Amino acid sequence: MADLLPANAPEAPRPPRPPRPGPRDGFLREVRRALRAYVLLAWTWCRAVAQYPMALSLLTFGVALSSLAEMGAVAVVFGHAGTLAGFSVYEGLLVYALAATAFGTADFLMGSVERLGEHIRSGSFDTMLVRPVPPLVQLATDQFSPRRLGKAVPALIVLVFVLVVCDVDWTAGRVLMLPVLVVSGVVICCSVWLLGGCLQFFVLDARQAANSLTYGGQALTEYPVAIYGRSLVRAVTFVVPLAFVSWQPALYLLDRPDPTGLPGVLRFLGPLVAVVLALAAALVWRLGLRHYRSTGS
Amino acid sequence: MRVHCAVYARGLRRYSTYRAAAVAGILTNSVFGVINAMVLLALFAARPEINGYDAADAVTQVYVAQALIAPLAIMGPALELSERIRTGAVGTDLLRPVSLLGWWLAQDLGRATFDLLFRSVPTFAVGALLFTLALPGDALRWALTLLSFALATVVGFALRYLYSVVGFWLMDTRGVWAVMGPVGPVAAGMLLPLTLFPAPAAEVLRLLPWASMVQIPAEVLLGKDTLPGGSVYGGLLLQAGWAAVLLALAARLTTLAMRRVVVQGG
Amino acid sequence: MPTHESTADGTATRERTAGETAADGEGGPIIEAVGLGRDFVRSEGRFLRRTRRTVSAVRDVTFTVRPGEIVGYLGPNGAGKSSTMKMLTGILTPTSGSVRVAGMEPSRQRTRLAREIGVVFGQRTTLWWDLPLRDSLTLTRHLYRVPAAVHAERLAELTELLELGPFLGTPVRQLSLGQRMRGDLTAALLHAPRLLVLDEPTIGLDVVSKSTIREFLLRVNRERGTTILITTHDLGDVERLCDRVMVIDHGRLAFDGGLTELRATVPTPRVLVVDLVAPAPAIEVAGATAVRVDGPRQWLELADNPARVIAAVTRQHEVADLTLREPDIEGVVSALYRGGRAP
Numbered sequence: 069m070a071d072l073l074p075a076n077a078p079e080a081p082r083p084p085r086p087p088r089p090g091p092r093d094g095f096l097r098e099v100r101r102a103l104r105a106y107v108l109l110a111w112t113w114c115r116a117v118a119q120y121p122m123a124l125s126l127l128t129f130g131v132a133l134s135s136l137a138e139m140g141a142v143a144v145v146f147g148h149a150g151t152l153a154g155f156s157v158y159e160g161l162l163v164y165a166l167a168a169t170a171f172g173t174a175d176f177l178m179g180s181v182e183r184l185g186e187h188i189r190s191g192s193f194d195t196m197l198v199r200p201v202p203p204l205v206q207l208a209t210d211q212f213s214p215r216r217l218g219k220a221v222p223a224l225i226v227l228v229f230v231l232v233v234c235d236v237d238w239t240a241g242r243v244l245m246l247p248v249l250v251v252s253g254v255v256i257c258c259s260v261w262l263l264g265g266c267l268q269f270f271v272l273d274a275r276q277a278a279n280s281l282t283y284g285g286q287a288l289t290e291y292p293v294a295i296y297g298r299s300l301v302r303a304v305t306f307v308v309p310l311a312f313v314s315w316q317p318a319l320y321l322l323d324r325p326d327p328t329g330l331p332g333v334l335r336f337l338g339p340l341v342a343v344v345l346a347l348a349a350a351l352v353w354r355l356g357l358r359h360y361r362s363t364g365s
Numbered sequence: 366m367r368v369h370c371a372v373y374a375r376g377l378r379r380y381s382t383y384r385a386a387a388v389a390g391i392l393t394n395s396v397f398g399v400i401n402a403m404v405l406l407a408l409f410a411a412r413p414e415i416n417g418y419d420a421a422d423a424v425t426q427v428y429v430a431q432a433l434i435a436p437l438a439i440m441g442p443a444l445e446l447s448e449r450i451r452t453g454a455v456g457t458d459l460l461r462p463v464s465l466l467g468w469w470l471a472q473d474l475g476r477a478t479f480d481l482l483f484r485s486v487p488t489f490a491v492g493a494l495l496f497t498l499a500l501p502g503d504a505l506r507w508a509l510t511l512l513s514f515a516l517a518t519v520v521g522f523a524l525r526y527l528y529s530v531v532g533f534w535l536m537d538t539r540g541v542w543a544v545m546g547p548v549g550p551v552a553a554g555m556l557l558p559l560t561l562f563p564a565p566a567a568e569v570l571r572l573l574p575w576a577s578m579v580q581i582p583a584e585v586l587l588g589k590d591t592l593p594g595g596s597v598y599g600g601l602l603l604q605a606g607w608a609a610v611l612l613a614l615a616a617r618l619t620t621l622a623m624r625r626v627v628v629q630g631g
Numbered sequence: 632m633p634t635h636e637s638t639a640d641g642t643a644t645r646e647r648t649a650g651e652t653a654a655d656g657e658g659g660p661i662i663e664a665v666g667l668g669r670d671f672v673r674s675e676g677r678f679l680r681r682t683r684r685t686v687s688a689v690r691d692v693t694f695t696v697r698p699g700e701i702v703g704y705l706g707p708n709g710a711g712k713s714s715t716m717k718m719l720t721g722i723l724t725p726t727s728g729s730v731r732v733a734g735m736e737p738s739r740q741r742t743r744l745a746r747e748i749g750v751v752f753g754q755r756t757t758l759w760w761d762l763p764l765r766d767s768l769t770l771t772r773h774l775y776r777v778p779a780a781v782h783a784e785r786l787a788e789l790t791e792l793l794e795l796g797p798f799l800g801t802p803v804r805q806l807s808l809g810q811r812m813r814g815d816l817t818a819a820l821l822h823a824p825r826l827l828v829l830d831e832p833t834i835g836l837d838v839v840s841k842s843t844i845r846e847f848l849l850r851v852n853r854e855r856g857t858t859i860l861i862t863t864h865d866l867g868d869v870e871r872l873c874d875r876v877m878v879i880d881h882g883r884l885a886f887d888g889g890l891t892e893l894r895a896t897v898p899t900p901r902v903l904v905v906d907l908v909a910p911a912p913a914i915e916v917a918g919a920t921a922v923r924v925d926g927p928r929q930w931l932e933l934a935d936n937p938a939r940v941i942a943a944v945t946r947q948h949e950v951a952d953l954t955l956r957e958p959d960i961e962g963v964v965s966a967l968y969r970g971g972r973a974p
Binding site for chain 1: 390392401544547
Binding site: 112113200363 | 671672717720721722723724726738741742743748750752754755757759766770773774775776802
């Protein structure tokens with residue numbers, strides 16, 4: 069009762085946003101609530117898929133199998149070539165592991181956004197909009213499944229392995245930067261995934277096209293991007309900044325000069341790129357949501 | 366036979382309504398083709414010849430693989446039959462005057478024909494525009510390649526039919542796909558040409574049915590002497606053999622499943 | 632209606648604390664739509680000859696709903712029903728006019744409004760398919776941040792009213808359609824919304840389930856004062872539940888009033904379907920006109936007491952079967968349009 073009083077004395081015409089009880093919700097509080105809802109929904113989906121333990125374990129196994137196959141392909145290619153772009157087998161695997169860890173984790177956390185078009189078509193996106201939980205949280209956790217760890221976990225194991233095997237000069241800076249670079253990679257991949265998903269706000273059938281961005285981006289960054297030639301390196305550095313997922317971090321960890329001649333400072337820009345890209349993705353999501361709410365289809 | 370033709374035509378017509386999806390598919394296949402091709406070009410720049418393959422051979426195989434993804438449905442989707450077995454709707458399929466296998470073969474070949482015309486041809490054309498491919502000069506080898514693609518499609522269908530028909534025993538075939546899904550592209554030579562694999566593994570994989578879907582057709586197109594019997598005809602024979610064996614197995618399993626359905630009353 | 636004073640004093644018994652503005656006191660409307668309109672831009676043709684055309688899904692719709700009402704929102708498919716519903720729930724932004732629901736502007740305060748309303752789409756469940764019903768309901772508690780004690784109390788009450796007890800522990804996929812709908816209604820009511828928006832809640836249900844749900848909705852409305860806005864194609868729903876109906880067609884609100892008034896606006900006669908033993912020419916009896924003849928079956932529109940007509944028909948013909956058809960709401964609605972707008 070008491071909390072009604074301070075807020076509810078509008079002498080002058082108020083802006084449309086009505087007063088709230090108690091202290092105003094800060095941005096941080098909103099974020100905390102969204103994260104809580106995320107964990108809650110994800111956990112609920114996990115329990116739902118755990119009702120079929122056989123299917124879940126086979127699916128997880130399958131995902132792990134295909135990431136092992138990709139890893140094998142990298143090993144075979146480097147095995148024949150000896151070195152590519154100055155990278156040896158293990159150094160090549162380092163690039164692969166960085167890319168697969170980032171993409172695998174992003175897939176685990178956000179992969180479901182690629183089904184936006186389906187949700188719009190079936191109308192289930194509308195049911196997300198009438199709940200008091202951010203629709204992005206509901207979309208990202210939809211059919212959340214631990215099977216997607218089948219990609220991130222083997223990649224992480226390989227990452228640790230190659231970091232031990234490769235000749236890395238472990239300065240304090242590198243030790244501290246490693247987690248920052250990995251997290252930046254995850255954020256970049258999540259953003260790319262979200263941008264691909266948002267495409268479906270505007271073109272309902274864009275899922276496959278978006279896949280060439282997300283999965284294509286993943287395939288691209290599994291190898292040192294220098295092997296694709298200068299113009300592509302520039303494109304994935306300045307246009308779709310996927311180079312900051314695996315290529316630039318690998319250059320930093322191995323302390324190599326950029327063979328394509330780009331400035332060395334770039335390797336430190338991963339976190340900045342991640343923040344900018346995440347903001348861009350958030351903006352596009354908002355635009356998409358607004359577009360959806362003014363077309364309803 | 367007339368029923369089968371009608372079902373085939375229906376499958377072809379039905380898929381021709383998905384033109385927008387075909388365009389998106391061509392885009393995706395082309396993008397992945399470019400990425401795979403560039404990786405292999407970098408590799409062959411370091412070593413111009415590996416186990417009888419040169420850069421052009423490898424890139425050609427990349428585009429054979431990308432072109433065949435759609436008609437072979439090697440990475441899915443599963444035959445609709447899986448869903449019909451799971452929901453029990455397959456009961457009505459069994460009432461038809463044609464065999465279950467024949468019905469689905471006709472329908473799926475209809476779909477594959479559409480995909481071959483509107484997915485494979487454009488995807489391969491994109492590859493030919495962007496890269497130097499090793500293409501045969503004589504019409505006969507083109508004809509044999511087409512035959513090889515057709516046999517690959519039948520092998521692809523037979524495998525998917527087998528994955529689906531085990532649903533009569535397992536109920537949920539998602540697990541089968543979950544495991545066989547990743548195996549297919551690797552064993553077929555889609556992820557990497559089998560030529561690049563370590564010799565013992567490559568020799569075994571070549572003889573398995575999956576190789577008949579991409580590796581053998583690619584080598585038929587390239588006219589490689591690594592094919593069984595050292596000739597294109599040996600490759601075709603291997604493919605035909607696998608198609609026959611897998612279809613026979615499929616027919617046998619279908620009969621067993623029928624008996625089971627009849628005994629259990631659905 | 633400025634009611635500052637009474638708001639502050641009169642809300643002592645209410646649990647709800649958020650979302651109040653000066654205009655939203657006791658007795659103020661819970662929905663207020665003024666000149667509400669929504670246009671869509673449709674692209675037609677392909678490639679170069681593409682043309683853009685503006686289509687109005689909803690035009691100039693004005694109505695108010697007071698707390699405690701049960702309002703049926705009717706109209707043929709594509710008439711603008713779902714666009715209106717989407718604007719009321721904040722899914723869709725209006726192109727013109729304004730709407731306030733529970734004192735809020737839905738398109739700008741969607742998330743906050745979501746706490747004040749419950750929405751059930753009859754054809755889509757929000758329950759977790761593979762988990763026991765109870766789990767979905769517990770999750771709802773967390774999503775709406777209902778205190779545990781309050782939740783337990785409400786759940787107990789709803790469980791009793793809807794007889795959920797026997798299947799609270801059953802995975803939703805194993806529930807019948809009727810049971811699932813009861814679960815969905817519970818999920819929509821656990822946060823004690825002031826307004827319940829139902830889209831075809833009885834679609835596909837059997838007679839018993841329909842009646843359970845209708846009686847339940849009446850109780851919720853009576854005992855809790857929950858306002859209900861319902862779209863349906865089922866005349867039974869409308870007759871049993873609605874004090875008031877609104878009919879929308881081609882985007883315009885064509886009727887807003889009581890059900891009896893609606894019937895009176897457009898007289899749609901009941902139809903007697905007669906199955907004769909053998910085909911015969913159109914039956915001619917007093918008080919009825921044959922509107923259709925199909926072999927031995929004939930359709931008679933009744934202008935008189937059905938008993939008298941039936942007696943007359945059986946006197947004249949050898950009858951195998953008789954059915955009396957009540958005019959359905961679709962018929963009433965379509966008649967409303969065929970006959971041009973009354974008053």
